[in-house]
Amino acid sequence: MELVIGTKRWSTWSLRPWLALKRTGAPFIETLVGLRQDEGRTEAAILPHSPSGLVPALKDGDLTVWDSLAICEYLAEKFPQAKLWPADPALRALARAAASEMHSGFQSLRGECPMALDVEPKVTAISEATQKNVRRIVTLWSSLLKRSGGPFLVGEWSIADAFYTPVATRFRGYGIHLSDYGDDGACGAYATRLLATPEFLEWEAAARVSL
Template sequence: MTALLKIVLGNRRYSSWSLRGWLAVKQSGQDFEEVVIPMDTPEWREKKTDPALMPSGKVPSLWSGGIAVWESLAIIDWLADRHGQAAYWPTDDAARAFARSMAAEMHAGFTALRSQCPMDVCARYEGFRFEEATRADIDRIVTLWTEARDRFGAGGPYLFGAFGAADMMFAPVVMRFVTYGAKLSGTAASYMNAMTAHPWMVEWCAAAEAEPASWRIGKYEDKAREYL
């Protein structure tokens, strides 16, 4: 049977936005097809201009028949409209407002962390030196995680109890903290442990480890070594 949904992804090792979109499709409970295009390759440069794969020239993009949705937050909302808002967003008004605000802040912000610490779910660095602006981003993220867990997280180990859209948006941050050795404690550390143990996160990281060596992108690893 042909899957009704298709998601176009970049390398699992590096593509933070692909991880968000993929988790959103997993949460829908629907069968889906995955198309993985290795970044920074001739295949990538060819296919990123194909509107039948990547309408924006970026990943992820989600296809349902002839309907295309791109940008991870748009993919989350499109799937929530069709497969149940409660699977993605809290039902409580205050919790939902906080979750949507967190997700939007993640979508638009934390540029220092993104710049200094590209996602690489397979790497581990000891003694990584975070720049001041990156530390400020980390502190803000820890504050958000802690407040969400303290106020709204009684129903489970994730930001708003059950796994949802806010967790999807912060999943690549969790992996960045693991990769670059961010030292967390208390509520934030417990949340990070819950996320790394989530079966879908384990599945994603295992698939990243299995990617061909030819898909590795040296500039990300070279950048990390500048801060060791």
């Protein structure tokens, strides 16, 4: 298999399936494409790998799967032993709902606070729209952690956690204190756990020295 990803400092959508693929333990080739190039060079570099002209893309034989969530779903089916979704049907449904909400929502947070692993954390004033996103995330995380008992959103690590790992980097990078948005401490501790997983630490270390 080959996973085509974008610049590790910035590409949240690449990070998500990369974490899931790492969790499977399967060997894969990592192809890195530099983002934010001028004059359409980024899209031109990606198009040979991805029909959408966007990263990430997963190649498995003659199959190419694009889109982060689609890649994660493919990996969950291909590697059931990795348990990328919880076995419990109710928790699995909630995990899918949480990942899908991140996939399609929180545009203000994503636009105002892009992931930037190459800069030092700083306290940043955020708009009301982004504050609303943060409050919703705190509510979502709190309810799932309470229901599952943790340590991750639906118990053991899952694709849902892959989808919220870049969110945790945003909270850290922009000095967003979840206690200001209704967190009783559980969400902050969860965000810390996300950023302490061996897979994320490997990605972050590479992000500081690669494209």
